[in-house]
Amino acid sequence: MRYSEKTMEYYEKMKNVGAFDESLQNVGTGIVGSPLCGDVMKLQLFFDENNVITDAKYKVFGCVSAIASMEMATTILKGKGISEAMQIKNEDVADSLELTDIKRHCSVLAKEAIESAINDYLAKKDGNNTMITITKAAAQKLKELLAEHNGIGITISADPGGCSGIDYTLAYQVDEEQANGMAKATAGDIEFFYEATIKPLVNGMNIDIMENSFGHGFVISNKNFAPCQGCTCGRGNDCQT
Numbered sequence: 169m170r171y172s173e174k175t176m177e178y179y180e181k182m183k184n185v186g187a188f189d190e191s192l193q194n195v196g197t198g199i200v201g202s203p204l205c206g207d208v209m210k211l212q213l214f215f216d217e218n219n220v221i222t223d224a225k226y227k228v229f230g231c232v233s234a235i236a237s238m239e240m241a242t243t244i245l246k247g248k249g250i251s252e253a254m255q256i257k258n259e260d261v262a263d264s265l266e267l268t269d270i271k272r273h274c275s276v277l278a279k280e281a282i283e284s285a286i287n288d289y290l291a292k293k294d295g296n297n298t299m300i301t302i303t304k305a306a307a308q309k310l311k312e313l314l315a316e317h318n319g320i321g322i323t324i325s326a327d328p329g330g331c332s333g334i335d336y337t338l339a340y341q342v343d344e345e346q347a348n349g350m351a352k353a354t355a356g357d358i359e360f361f362y363e364a365t366i367k368p369l370v371n372g373m374n375i376d377i378m379e380n381s382f383g384h385g386f387v388i389s390n391k392n393f394a395p396c397q398g399c400t401c402g403r404g405n406d407c408q409t
Contacts, residue, residue, distance in 0.1 A: 172266035175236045182235065184242040186225040188212045196289025199371060200280045207234045207274060211281035213245065213253075215289055221245050221253060226281075233271040237261050237278040250286055284372075284391075299353040299371055300360055306377040306386060307356030313340070314358070320344060321352075321359030326369035334369055336388045 171179070187210075188195045194215045201208035207230030214223040224242035228235045240261050245253055261267075262275035302310075310322060319340035327335050341347050341361050350361040353370070362370050369390070376387040 171232050171236075175233060175265045175267065178236040178239040178243075178265065179232050181239055184225055184239060185227065187227060188214055188223075188225055193292050194289070196285040196287070196292070198281045198284025198286075198288060200284055201230070201277050206230055207277055209234065209238055209277050209281045211238065211242070211278075211285045213282075213285045213289060219250050221248050231271070231274070233265070233267055233274040234277065236265055237267075237274040238281070240265060241278045241282060245282065250290075253282060253286060256282060300355040300373045300375065302356040302358070302375040303377065304356070305379075306375045307358060309377050309384060309386075310356070310358055310375075318342060320347060321361055323350075324360055324362040324366075324370055324373070326362070326366045334390055336373070338375075338386060338388075 188197075190197050190212070192214075194217075196213045196215065198211045199208070200211075208228070209230070210227045212225045213221050214225075216222050224245045226238040226242050228238050241256070244256065244260075248256075256279065258272070258275040258279040261278055262272045265275070267275060313319075314321070317340045319342050321341040323339045323341045325337040325339070341359075347359075347361050351364040351367060351370075353360045353362075355375075360370075372391045374389050374391065376389075378385050378387050
């Protein structure tokens, strides 16, 4: 595939590749994309006391267009306030890089990464834990099940795969000693445990419940790993098979 001169210019720069400490309160982190699509982006924004982005870093697993899109995004974000940053459109990046139609989705991911990183920063600032969200109905059902099984919380396992983007498994956590060595998040007054290595797959999870005459089932999605668009196999424009 041939890339435009502008795309190659930003791809060859790669001045903003890197990472900040995610635990810092003035750092917002956004992870978007899907391993199935072939493009995963991690964007981190460093804010000053006036909510102005003073620095930006990124890491990309993906193609030339994905890297160039993030290099441009991190370049133009510096010096902008939150409202200005949120007004950046994916078309601004796509048109500037002269991306082809099949690669414009890279600019969409860059836009989503900006929104995700800003939301993460705002959640830290407000003191909210938005790692996992859960509906009231799902939380109530999980509490009932935990009481029945003497569980102290729910363990989450996650693996990339399937048309949904990620395969999740929920299990009762009953071993307190084992739980002490795991990462933890709270949602709906329920403790969720997971291995630290899968944090990018847990971040952004939403848990709902579906009930009918046959029983119930939990429906899990992730705003950061939505199924690819454009084809039935779930891989969108990057599907070559």
